[in-house]
Amino acid sequence: MSSFLGSDAALATDLYELTMAAAYFDNDEKADASFELFVRRFPKNRSYLVAAGLEQAVEYLTNLHFSKEHVEFLRKHPSFKNVSKSFFEYLLDLKFTGDVWAMPEGTVFFINEPIIRVTAPIVQAQIVETYLLSVMNFETLIATKAARVVQSAKGRGIVEFGSRRAHGPEAGLLASRASYIGGCIGTSNTLAGYLFGIPTYGTMAHSFIMSYDSEEDAFKRFCKVFPNNPSFLIDTYDTVQGAKKAVSMNVAPSLVRLDSGDRYELSVKVRKILDDAGFKNTRVFVSGDLNEYIIQDLMSRDAPIDTFGVGTELATSRDDPALSGIYKLVSLERNGKTIYRVKTSTDKRTIPGVKQIYRTYSESGEIQEDLLALQDEESPPNAERLMTQVFNHGSRISEPVEISRIQERGRRQVASLPLKYKALEGSEESPVRLSPKLQKLANSLWASHGEVD
Amino acid sequence: MSSFLGSDAALATDLYELTMAAAYFDNDEKADASFELFVRRFPKNRSYLVAAGLEQAVEYLTNLHFSKEHVEFLRKHPSFKNVSKSFFEYLLDLKFTGDVWAMPEGTVFFINEPIIRVTAPIVQAQIVETYLLSVMNFETLIATKAARVVQSAKGRGIVEFGSRRAHGPEAGLLASRASYIGGCIGTSNTLAGYLFGIPTYGTMAHSFIMSYDSEEDAFKRFCKVFPNNPSFLIDTYDTVQGAKKAVSMNVAPSLVRLDSGDRYELSVKVRKILDDAGFKNTRVFVSGDLNEYIIQDLMSRDAPIDTFGVGTELATSRDDPALSGIYKLVSLERNGKTIYRVKTSTDKRTIPGVKQIYRTYSESGEIQEDLLALQDEESPPNAERLMTQVFNHGSRISEPVEISRIQERGRRQVASLPLKYKALEGSEESPVRLSPKLQKLANSLWASHGEVD
Numbered sequence: 001m002s003s004f005l006g007s008d009a010a011l012a013t014d015l016y017e018l019t020m021a022a023a024y025f026d027n028d029e030k031a032d033a034s035f036e037l038f039v040r041r042f043p044k045n046r047s048y049l050v051a052a053g054l055e056q057a058v059e060y061l062t063n064l065h066f067s068k069e070h071v072e073f074l075r076k077h078p079s080f081k082n083v084s085k086s087f088f089e090y091l092l093d094l095k096f097t098g099d100v101w102a103m104p105e106g107t108v109f110f111i112n113e114p115i116i117r118v119t120a121p122i123v124q125a126q127i128v129e130t131y132l133l134s135v136m137n138f139e140t141l142i143a144t145k146a147a148r149v150v151q152s153a154k155g156r157g158i159v160e161f162g163s164r165r166a167h168g169p170e171a172g173l174l175a176s177r178a179s180y181i182g183g184c185i186g187t188s189n190t191l192a193g194y195l196f197g198i199p200t201y202g203t204m205a206h207s208f209i210m211s212y213d214s215e216e217d218a219f220k221r222f223c224k225v226f227p228n229n230p231s232f233l234i235d236t237y238d239t240v241q242g243a244k245k246a247v248s249m250n251v252a253p254s255l256v257r258l259d260s261g262d263r264y265e266l267s268v269k270v271r272k273i274l275d276d277a278g279f280k281n282t283r284v285f286v287s288g289d290l291n292e293y294i295i296q297d298l299m300s301r302d303a304p305i306d307t308f309g310v311g312t313e314l315a316t317s318r319d320d321p322a323l324s325g326i327y328k329l330v331s332l333e334r335n336g337k338t339i340y341r342v343k344t345s346t347d348k349r350t351i352p353g354v355k356q357i358y359r360t361y362s363e364s365g366e367i368q369e370d371l372l373a374l375q376d377e378e379s380p381p382n383a384e385r386l387m388t389q390v391f392n393h394g395s396r397i398s399e400p401v402e403i404s405r406i407q408e409r410g411r412r413q414v415a416s417l418p419l420k421y422k423a424l425e426g427s428e429e430s431p432v433r434l435s436p437k438l439q440k441l442a443n444s445l446w447a448s449h450g451e452v453d
Numbered sequence: 454m455s456s457f458l459g460s461d462a463a464l465a466t467d468l469y470e471l472t473m474a475a476a477y478f479d480n481d482e483k484a485d486a487s488f489e490l491f492v493r494r495f496p497k498n499r500s501y502l503v504a505a506g507l508e509q510a511v512e513y514l515t516n517l518h519f520s521k522e523h524v525e526f527l528r529k530h531p532s533f534k535n536v537s538k539s540f541f542e543y544l545l546d547l548k549f550t551g552d553v554w555a556m557p558e559g560t561v562f563f564i565n566e567p568i569i570r571v572t573a574p575i576v577q578a579q580i581v582e583t584y585l586l587s588v589m590n591f592e593t594l595i596a597t598k599a600a601r602v603v604q605s606a607k608g609r610g611i612v613e614f615g616s617r618r619a620h621g622p623e624a625g626l627l628a629s630r631a632s633y634i635g636g637c638i639g640t641s642n643t644l645a646g647y648l649f650g651i652p653t654y655g656t657m658a659h660s661f662i663m664s665y666d667s668e669e670d671a672f673k674r675f676c677k678v679f680p681n682n683p684s685f686l687i688d689t690y691d692t693v694q695g696a697k698k699a700v701s702m703n704v705a706p707s708l709v710r711l712d713s714g715d716r717y718e719l720s721v722k723v724r725k726i727l728d729d730a731g732f733k734n735t736r737v738f739v740s741g742d743l744n745e746y747i748i749q750d751l752m753s754r755d756a757p758i759d760t761f762g763v764g765t766e767l768a769t770s771r772d773d774p775a776l777s778g779i780y781k782l783v784s785l786e787r788n789g790k791t792i793y794r795v796k797t798s799t800d801k802r803t804i805p806g807v808k809q810i811y812r813t814y815s816e817s818g819e820i821q822e823d824l825l826a827l828q829d830e831e832s833p834p835n836a837e838r839l840m841t842q843v844f845n846h847g848s849r850i851s852e853p854v855e856i857s858r859i860q861e862r863g864r865r866q867v868a869s870l871p872l873k874y875k876a877l878e879g880s881e882e883s884p885v886r887l888s889p890k891l892q893k894l895a896n897s898l899w900a901s902h903g904e905v906d
Contacts, residue, residue, distance in 0.1 A: 005622050005644070006459055012622040014614075014641040015655030019679065023661065026678040033664065073647045079655070082680055122664060129658075133617035134625050161467075164586035165775045169458050169465040170623035172587050188467040191458070194526045202468030202532070205582075207782040208476065210794045211486065211575060225479040226472065227535055235798050237902045260798040312775045321774035322618045322765045329660040341663045345688050345713040449690045 003060040004135075004170050010066045010094075011073075013130040018074060021123045022083040025090060031334040032098075033122035034354050035129070036114035037136060037327045043144070043320035047426040048417055050147050050410055051107045051115045052178045053139030054390070055400060057132050061096045062396060064128065068092065096124055097394035101387045103357075105401065106143075106181055106409035108417060109386070110432045113357050113372060115140070115325075117387065122332070129327045138171065139178040141323040142315065145292075146182025147414050149310055151422060152292040154299050157185040157307040159201050161287060162315020175315035180403060181410050188309075196403050201309075203231035203257065210236060215245050229254035231285070234270070235261065243270045247277035255283040255307070263288070264303045271304035283307055291318065292424055330354060342445040351434070351442050358383035366418050373435035456513040457588075457623050463519045463547075464526075466583040471527060474576045475536040478543060484787040485551075486575040487807050488582070489567035490589060490780045496597070496773035500879040501870055503600050503863055504560045504568045505631045506592030507843070508853060510585050514549045515849060517581065521545065549577055550847035554840045556810075558854065559596075559634055559862035561870060562839070563885045566810050566825060568593070568778075570840065575785070582780045591624065592631040594776040595768065598745075599635025600867050602763055604875060605745040607752050610638040610760045612654050614740060615768020628768035633856060634863050641762075649856050654762075656684035656710065663689060668698050682707035684738070687723070688714065696723045700730035708736040708760070716741070717756045724757035736760055744772065745877055783807060795898040804887070804895050811836035819871050826888035 003009035039049060071088050074080055098120025109115060116136060118125050150158050160179035163172030176192035186199035193200035204222060212218040215237060223230050230251060234242030235258045246256050256274070258266050263286050274282045286298075287309030295308055312318060328350045332339040340352035351372070358371040360383050371380055379385065390398045420427045434442070456462035492502060524541050527533055551573025562568060569589060571578050603611050613632035616625030629645035639652035646653035657675060665671040668690060676683050683704060687695030688711045699709050709727070711719050716739050727735045739751075740762030748761055765771060781803045785792040793805035804825070811824040813836050824833055832838065843851045873880045887895070 004458075005626070008644055008648070009622065011644040011647050012616070012626060013643055014616060015643045015646070015653045016641065016658055017655075018643060019655055020657055020661045023657070023675050023678045024664075027674045029664070031664065033660075035660070070647065074643075077646070077653070079679070083678060126658075126660065129660075130616050130625075131622055134619055134622050137618055138620045138624070163465070163467060163583050164780075165590055165777070166587055167591045167620035167624035167769070167774075168627050169462065169584055169587050171591070171620035172583075173458070173465060174621050188469065190466055190468045190471060190527075191461055191464040193468070193530070194464050194523065195461070200468045200530070202470075202472055204473055204476070205469055205579075206796050206798070207486075207488070207579065207582075208473045210782045210796060211477075211482070211484065211785060221480045222476050225476045225536060226532070237797050239798075260801050312777075316620070316774045318775055321620075321769045322771055324618070324765075327617075329663045332664060343659050343663060344690050345659070345692075348713050 003063045004056065007065070007067060009060055009131060010064055011070045013127055015079065017127045017129055019079055020126050022080060022087050024123050024126070025087045026084050029122055031122050031332045032119055033125045033329055034117060034119040034331045035125050035327050036330050036355065037116045037132060037325055038112055038114045040111065040324045040326055042111060042426065043141065043317065043323060045319070045424060045426040046144060047421045047429070048108050048110060048144070049140055050143040050182055050414070051103045051109055051140055052105050052143035052181045053136035054102050054105045054116065056135040056139070056174070057116060058390060058396060060131050060135070061100065061128065061391065064094065064096045066091045066094060094124070095394060096120065096128070098124055098391060099389065099393065100391035102390050103386050104388065104409060106406045106413060107386060108367070108413040110370060110430050112351060112432060113370060114355055114387065117354065119354070133325055133327055135174070137323040137325040139174055140325065141317045142175045142178035143182040143410065145314055145317040146179040146184050147410065148292045148424065149295065149314055150183035151414070152296040152299065152424065153308055156299070156305065158183070159307060159309045160184045160187040160314055161309040161311035163189045165312040166315040172315060177403070179314055181406050183407065183411055183414070198403060204233050206233065206236045209233060215242055219245060219249050223249055223251055227251065231255045231257060233257045233259065235259050239266045240269055240273070243273040247273060247279060252279055253282045255285045257285040257287060257309070259288040263305070264298055264301055267303045267305050285309060287311065289313065296424060340441060340445060342442065344446055344449050349446060351438065352445050353438060353441060355387070355438070357386040359386055361416065365416055367416050367431055370432045371435055372432055372438060374438050374441070377435055377437055456516045457509065460518070460520060462513055462584060463517055464523045466580055468532065470580045470582055472532055473579050475533060475540050477576050477579065478540045479537050482575055484575050484785045485572055486578045486782055487570060487572040487784045488578050488780050489783050489808065490569045490585060490778055491565055491567045493564065493777045493779055495564060495879065496594065496770065496776060498772070498877060498879040499597060500874045500882070501561050501563060501597070502593055503596040503635055503867070504556045504562055504593055505558050505596035505634045506589035507555050507558045507569065509588040509592070509627070510569060511843060511849060513584050513588070514553065514581065514844065517547065517549045519544045519547060547577065548847060549573065549581070551577055551844060552842065552846065553844035555843050556839050557841065557862060559859045559866060560839060561820070561866040563823060563883050565804060565885060566823060567808055567840065570807065572807070586778055586780050588627070590776040590778040592627055593778065594770045595628045595631035596635040596863065598767055598770040599632040599637050600863065601745045601877065602748065602767055603636035604867070605749040605752065605877065606761055609758065611636070612760060612762045613637045613640040613767055614762040614764035616642045618765040619768040625768060630856070632767055634859050636860065636864055636867070651856060657686050659686065659689045662686060668695060672698060672702050676702055676704055680704070684708045684710060686710045686712065688712050692719045693722055693726070696726040700726060700732060705732050706735045708738045710738040710740060710762070712741040716758070717751055717754055720756045720758050738762060740764065742766065749877060793894060793898060795895065797899055797902050802899060804891065805898050806891060806894060808840070808891070810839040812839055814869065818869055820869050820884055823885045824888055825885055825891060827891050827894070830888055830890055
């Protein structure tokens with residue numbers, strides 16, 4: 001599959017990535033650089049994250065290419081006036097030739113833990129920053145939000161519904177993918193079904209009901225085309241009346257959907273109407289401005305709801321719509337020597353060096369500790385290595401993973417979280433510890449303001 | 454230009470649009486339907502909106518097409534088991550043949566005012582709902598946020614910086630476009646420069662500084678490639694020291710950027726260092742988690758800042774990241790008769806009929822009133838008609854507008870807003886009034902629960 005934004009993906013980068021690339025190139029900078037992408041702060045009320053977006057990052061790196069028109073655009077850009085001709089020739093031939101290590105999608109992770117590392121000639125490693133951040137920040141944000149919503153529903157299904165309020169058509173599609181990784185049972189986005197094999201759901205909107213002279217007439221016409229267990233939207237005019245009409249159709253509806261009003265009260269009334277009519281298997285599907293807090297409340301009151309449709313709040317992670325993932329230089333290989341790097345700006349200190357994460361579990365299978373260590377340190381006993389290699393010298397060496405297997409990994413990972421991290425209000429605690437060697441290295445670089453190698 | 458998601462755009466729709474389309478088709482439903490897209494509630498603290506996204510909607514409608522593979526996917530989908538073969542043949546040949554009226558991009562508008570209307574055979578008008586909502590909701594959300602940020606800066610330039618935190622690469626690109634419409638002077642997104650002709654800005658990141666052994670060394674190497682008025686990022690290690698190094702480079706920097714710490718205090722110190730070195734023309738550029746509230750505060754304290762880079766908060770509209778735009782059936786033409794439609798669900802009542810908005814201005818050029826009327830009502834004297842025709846029987850009849858002209862329209866529109874609507878905390882007031890004829894029609898339909906025509 002090609003990258004999003006198709007053949008224009010390479011130019012979907014901040015201009016400064018390209019001015020820096022030119023500066024490196026024209027300074028004849030040959031270093032290989034290692035950049036790690038990690039999250040600096042949790043979004044509101046979160047104390048774990050679910051990694052997602054790697055497959056889109058991989059597709060982008062695989063297809064990375066500047067067209068003649070792109071290069072011509074840059075050549076004429078006033079910022080590039082003094083840049084050498086060789087740089088533009090280099091860009092035309094550019095392919096990604098680096099190594100990549102990453103966490104598998106669906107992995108639960110915490111602050112300061114890298115989810116992807118790129119080691120490549122510094123020009124390449126720099127140019128890919130913006131695109132990698134945008135896909136991995138967004139999909140991780142939404143997979144995490146979905147995991148919270150799914151948790152709140154205690155086993156009832158969640159269908160992702162948010163394309164119309166997502167940040168453009170591509171965001172809707174990626175939100176569907178990430179929501180499925182986070183545990184949703186499916187999506188309303190048809191393209192997500194077509195491209196990713198995610199189950200797609202949908203029946204009718206209010207406009208269908210409104211296009212006929214009565215609700216009964218609309219229901220009847222829908223039954224004609226969808227005769228096997230049709231679904232009915234029952235709140236266009238009056239939910240209780242709508243439910244009564246739905247049970248009078250001489251067919252067992254598979255579900256009825258309500259999208260407005262007091263969801264608790266109405267679900268109770270509608271359930272009773274269905275039961276009294278003998279439709280015990282008809283599911284009550286509820287939608288309309290739902291989120292994990294509202295669903296938790298409905299579940300705590302035993303609302304007779306079988307499935308939830310969650311749109312805007314999920315596809316935009318509305319309560320905190322941005323993940324502060326950053327992509328930072330951690331080391332350079334220059335003239336055969338490893339040089340560690342940190343940033344020491346106020347509140348923005350980074351941890352140096354190419355890292356591995358060693359995760360250990362308790363006997364009951366709960367996450368006990370994540371040891372953040374330099375990659376060449378010895379593994380603690382029985383630890384799982386979270387970072388695995390994805391690219392070797394520009395060639396992908398990992399197979400794409402089926403979306404259902406990614407979802408299954410996500411489910412198991414969230415299940416292995418100690419309860420405190422799963423509370424909707426989050427936790428102050430963190431299972432991440434720096435290895436003594438890494439801590440010592442970081443301390444010494446922070447003390448020297450990062451400028452000594 | 455092609456649509457976003459390229460040849461897959463047609464399938465970027467909620468499945469229920471397609472099940473409803475099948476139900477209409479197999480019921481031999483020939484009605485032409487009119488749907489209007491409008492906003493039900495303002496985002497937090499907003500009391501006006503800036504229309505954007507029309508050009509992307511138009512490109513989508515122009516290119517609308519289902520491939521054989523798309524249709525095959527639907528044919529095999531369990532939901533479509535009983536749908537007629539003719540429906541799939543119809544989909545394969547589908548082109549948009551309808552009429553479209555819309556507000557020009559950059560127009561200021563309010564709650565309940567349509568920004569686009571589609572009149573087409575009901576199957577078509579239904580299928581396009583999801584994509585139109587996603588581009589127009591998102592770009593309008595961001596153009597509005599940008600207008601607020603631009604207002605807060607009282608004439609200092611705002612550069613949009615948010616691609617890395619936007620909801621995927623396409624969202625970053627669309628956010629750049631919408632931010633420019635809302636008044637930003639440019640963007641960091643290179644592709645937005647290439648595709649839309651928006652000015653692009655960018656110099657260096659912390660990684661460039663960190664890749665060399667000292668800040669001075671990094672600055673020198675950058676100057677070698679960008680010798681004419683280079684820009685320096687000065688906060689990688691210590692902002693004040695960074696500023697001192699920047700003025701020691703034997704070149705007049707065009708700007709210095711600070712991205713962390715106390716922006717007020719540091720901008721004062723940095724300005725003094727620049728002035729003492731004789732660099733009166735060097736601009737102070739500030740970035741890092743800025744928004745309209747922080748900028749308003751900095752400006753109220755006369756912080757010596759020339760330009761602001763605004764990223765995450767702008768590209769995600771972080772304080773309220775979703776626009777509640779909806780696309781509702783307002784009337785049908787069936788057998789030569791106009792049938793008005795409303796929805797009467799709790800808190801979700803809609804206004805029937807195909808509408809025009811007549812805007813009148815005070816003598817000083819301020820927006821006085823928007824009269825929301827049925828399209829065939831007479832215009833008040835000296836009123837501006839906000840809805841203009843874009844498609845006629847499937848053919849685009851409006852020319853694409855240059856982005857600089859859209860921005861200019863946005864600027865004039867925001868300038869014509871009475872002050873109360875422009876306050877950062879918003880206003881409870883609204884200049885929108887329903888015409889007596891429209892009010893009467895709505896009242897009668899609401900009273901009849903919408904089911905009588």
